[in-house]
Amino acid sequence: MNLRSLRFRLVLWYALWLGTVFLGTGALLYFAVGQYLEGNLARSQMSRANRVAALVGRLGEVSSNQLRMEITADFAPEASGRFIRVSQPTGTVLYQSGEPADQSFDPSQISPPAGPGVRREKLAGGPEMMLVTVATAATGGMGYRVEAGEALTPALTELHRLLLSLVLGFVMVTIVALAGGYVLVGRALQPVTDITRRAEGITSRHLSERLPVAPTGDEFQHLCEALNRMIARLDEAFQHNRRFLADASHELRTPLTILRGEMEAVVQRRELDPAVQETMNNLLEEVQRLARIVENLFALSRLEAGLASPVATRFDLARLASTTAEQMCLVAEDKGVKITCQTPQPVMVEGDPGRFKQVIVNLLDNAIKYTPAGGAITLAVREQDHKAVCEVADNGIGIPADALPRVFERFFRVDETRNRESGGAGIGLAIVKAICTAHNGHVEVNSTAGSGSCFRVCLPLSAQT
Numbered sequence: 001m002n003l004r005s006l007r008f009r010l011v012l013w014y015a016l017w018l019g020t021v022f023l024g025t026g027a028l029l030y031f032a033v034g035q036y037l038e039g040n041l042a043r044s045q046m047s048r049a050n051r052v053a054a055l056v057g058r059l060g061e062v063s064s065n066q067l068r069m070e071i072t073a074d075f076a077p078e079a080s081g082r083f084i085r086v087s088q089p090t091g092t093v094l095y096q097s098g099e100p101a102d103q104s105f106d107p108s109q110i111s112p113p114a115g116p117g118v119r120r121e122k123l124a125g126g127p128e129m130m131l132v133t134v135a136t137a138a139t140g141g142m143g144y145r146v147e148a149g150e151a152l153t154p155a156l157t158e159l160h161r162l163l164l165s166l167v168l169g170f171v172m173v174t175i176v177a178l179a180g181g182y183v184l185v186g187r188a189l190q191p192v193t194d195i196t197r198r199a200e201g202i203t204s205r206h207l208s209e210r211l212p213v214a215p216t217g218d219e220f221q222h223l224c225e226a227l228n229r230m231i232a233r234l235d236e237a238f239q240h241n242r243r244f245l246a247d248a249s250h251e252l253r254t255p256l257t258i259l260r261g262e263m264e265a266v267v268q269r270r271e272l273d274p275a276v277q278e279t280m281n282n283l284l285e286e287v288q289r290l291a292r293i294v295e296n297l298f299a300l301s302r303l304e305a306g307l308a309s310p311v312a313t314r315f316d317l318a319r320l321a322s323t324t325a326e327q328m329c330l331v332a333e334d335k336g337v338k339i340t341c342q343t344p345q346p347v348m349v350e351g352d353p354g355r356f357k358q359v360i361v362n363l364l365d366n367a368i369k370y371t372p373a374g375g376a377i378t379l380a381v382r383e384q385d386h387k388a389v390c391e392v393a394d395n396g397i398g399i400p401a402d403a404l405p406r407v408f409e410r411f412f413r414v415d416e417t418r419n420r421e422s423g424g425a426g427i428g429l430a431i432v433k434a435i436c437t438a439h440n441g442h443v444e445v446n447s448t449a450g451s452g453s454c455f456r457v458c459l460p461l462s463a464q465t
């Protein structure tokens with residue numbers, strides 16, 4: 001689970017918020033019920049104390065026995081689990097109820113009254129909490145204090161039960177909120193996942209595609225529409241760029257061809273001063289290099305614009321590779337590099353053989369250029385994982401790790417000085433990539449600086465048998 005995802009954070013906030021509301025409500029309920037229970041108990045005890053006080057007042061001259069009989073008859077404190085005590089301010093106790101039938105408290109432990117009102121009292125030697133109310137009575141010129149009390153434990157037990165229910169409820173609500181929230185937020189964010197997946201598929205080659213817009217009228221519809229407008233603007237800019245490149249290279253081809261022809265004619269002249277001839281030769285070389293770059297750019301721009309739609313012919317890539325390698329053997333030998341060809345069996349693919357030849361030539365040409373004398377190049381073609389694989393491996397100078405991700409970019413050269421000497425302009429691999437992409441394939445590279453490189457082209461096998 002991604003802890004930074006919007007889904008996780010929304011669910012967490014939602015659960016936290018719900019939990020806080022539940023906790024707040026639960027705490028309020030708990031204290032309100034506690035107050036209500038205790039207040040109720042206090043009121044009924046106070047009314048009982050007042051009734052006993054009235055009884056004491058009616059009796060006039062009070063004798064202990066008489067008081068006991070009257071109170072037992074009217075209130076039966078032992079049977080009902082209550083406490084009643086009548087005493088004089090001097091401390092003389094006229095009446096005190098006995099131990100209750102449920103033995104929930106020991107009356108002798110209850111301390112003497114301090115004054116009228118309600119008090120909570122924790123009995124020594126037991127868990128009991130008593131609630132005792134004190135009323136006053138006067139008769140026969142004598143004042144009395146009448147206490148009525150009851151154990152708080154039953155009310156507290158109820159309160160604890162309520163607390164337990166609240167805690168259980170809290171746990172359940174949190175779990176349900178988390179699970180429900182996860183599902184709901186997941187559903188709400190599904191369009192974002194869809195938009196992301198579709199947007200990832202729209203590369204510079206698929207800018208004509210658009211995101212699907214569901215007419216929901218919500219924020220996602222507006223987002224898709226805004227993204228589609230942005231893709232349309234990008235598409236236009238890319239097309240403009242490609243058209244410009246194709247037009248510019250096309251326009252440059254004719255004057256360059258004329259220039260080269262004229263210069264070749266001048267170089268042929270015998271009467272030329274040797275110094276001028278050498279300069280002309282150098283100029284001719286530069287013009288030829290320029291013409292190659294322009295040709296490559298023209299080819300690349302047409303490929304990227306999808307104008308050079310490949311001729312779909314079924315052919316043997318292994319055979320094409322071995323004949324191309326044979327043709328390039330001489331160049332390699334001149335450089336002191338050996339090319340080994342491993343094409344044990346035919347590998348049938350579909351596409352334009354001319355363009356695939358260019359792929360192999362570019363890769364072999366690079367391998368020869370960047371492998372010092374005495375080095376070895378291997379060209380292998382095979383079927384692997386239902387794909388046609390063409391590999392060009394060398395044990396040359398290799399490519400530094402930081403340059404690897406950029407080698408297929410136009411005009412990228414690892415070492416500009418060295419490449420200029422070898423005549424490369426940094427377009428060869430861009431053409432390889434464009435041709436592979438146009439044939440639904442791809443090209444990748446593994447290389448270690450100082451140990452060599454391996455370029456691997458993967459293409460779909462021909463579906464025909």
Ligand code: ADP
Pocket residue numbers: 362366367370371394396397398399407412413414415419423424425426427428429430452453
């Ligand atoms: P160039 O025409 O300059 O060779 P490429 O597009 O063919 O341009 O290659 C881009 C860069 O990748 C080259 O400048 C070179 O530094 C590097 N490169 C390509 N192939 C190899 C290789 N087999 N060994 C080492 N470096 C290579």
